[in-house]
Amino acid sequence: MLATRTSQKLSRIVHPNQNGFVPFRSIHSTIDLFTAAQAAATADPAMAKALALLLDFCKAYDSVDREFLYEVLQGLGCPDTYVTALRALHEGTQVWFLANGYRSRWVEVSCGIRQACPLAPLLFLLVLEALYRRIDADPLVKGVLLRSEASEVQLMVGGYADDTESYVRSEMEVAIVLKITGEFALASGPRLNDGKTLVVALNPDAISHLEALPPPLQVQAVTKLVRYLVIPVGSVPDPAYTWQLSRTQLVTRLALATRKTMTADQRSLVVAAVVIQKLLYTGRHQ
Numbered sequence: 030m031l032a033t034r035t036s037q038k039l040s041r042i043v044h045p046n047q048n049g050f051v052p053f054r055s056i057h058s059t060i061d062l063f064t065a066a067q068a069a070a071t072a073d074p075a076m077a078k079a080l081a082l083l084l085d086f087c088k089a090y091d092s093v094d095r096e097f098l099y100e101v102l103q104g105l106g107c108p109d110t111y112v113t114a115l116r117a118l119h120e121g122t123q124v125w126f127l128a129n130g131y132r133s134r135w136v137e138v139s140c141g142i143r144q145a146c147p148l149a150p151l152l153f154l155l156v157l158e159a160l161y162r163r164i165d166a167d168p169l170v171k172g173v174l175l176r177s178e179a180s181e182v183q184l185m186v187g188g189y190a191d192d193t194e195s196y197v198r199s200e201m202e203v204a205i206v207l208k209i210t211g212e213f214a215l216a217s218g219p220r221l222n223d224g225k226t227l228v229v230a231l232n233p234d235a236i237s238h239l240e241a242l243p244p245p246l247q248v249q250a251v252t253k254l255v256r257y258l259v260i261p262v263g264s265v266p267d268p269a270y271t272w273q274l275s276r277t278q279l280v281t282r283l284a285l286a287t288r289k290t291m292t293a294d295q296r297s298l299v300v301a302a303v304v305i306q307k308l309l310y311t312g313r314h315q
Contacts, residue, residue: 031114032147042105043154044161049190050150059189060258060314066173066184066196067266070231075198078235079173080248082195082206083257085225089191090149091141093156094218095119098142101155115152119143140218150190157193160213161186164195169205171198173231189258200239200248203228207243227255233264260314268315275311279304 039051046062048054063081070079086092095116102112119142126133142149164170164186172185173196184196195206207221214220223245230236233251242248254261254270261271286299 031111031118032151035148035151039151039154043158044165044186046184046187047154047157047161047189049188049192050154056189056258057313059187059192059194060260062184062187063194063257063262064314065175067231069173069175070235073174073176076173077232078199078239079231080197080200080203080239081229081231082197082203083227083229083255084193084195084210085222085227086191086193086219087222089219090144090153092218092220093142093153094140094216095142097159097217098152098156101159105155105158115148118148153191156217156219157188157191159217160193160210161188163209163213164206167205167209170195170202170209172196173198192258194257200242203246204243207246229255229262230264236264259310271311271315275307279307 036050036052040053043051046059048056048058066079066081070076099112099116102115103109122138122143123135124138125135142152170185172183175182175184186193186195188194197203197206210221226246228242228246228248230239230248230251236248236251239248249255249263251264254263254267256262261267261274282303283299286296286303291299
């Protein structure tokens, strides 16, 4: 019940560029933002040094500070009865561990949100909302300016659930974003994994002119592709590689499926659920 009611309100609360678990929003929109930023960086000289920071958080769900979550809910205007109900769901929770057939003693869980709970990803979106709004509000983060005949949009942050990316106009803004994520970590719990956070130059011609980033961050090589929401992305898109990768993945999955005796109806379901969906998803972003 709480998950259903929370889901119904998300589109009014959550940042418009957050597309995970929000009704009527799509993962495609998040990838489209990256593509649009890349097009802007290539076409607009003022955006030539723009970068995309693909942020990675350590044990995001497990590390959420519950008091921070409750304060966020109150700040967003959630009723006291709702916050009280969530407190009751999380406080006093205990777990035990099974190792080599031996069960541990009960251990009290003091942080994080409940795993395998339909409400958990929705609550994490609300925690991340604080980060999204903080980045958007910082006057030193210029982001990437997306222009169309109808309007202009300043793109600074977007994501799909815990897959978050920040867009900066130059390498000078990277340190500012890192400072913001550091403050967010101190307040909320989820910390940035610098070793897994990737930086992609949206215009390949600008890589040689960029100054060094705060360590250990480095701009990805111009020819390197990284997986972002399953799609390989990089400074220079490579549709041929993307299709080859999709083909390899499909062959592997179908090989596993053919090990079992399957009827014609079962094979048609596999094609509809795996093959067609994979091809449509890949084709949508090429």
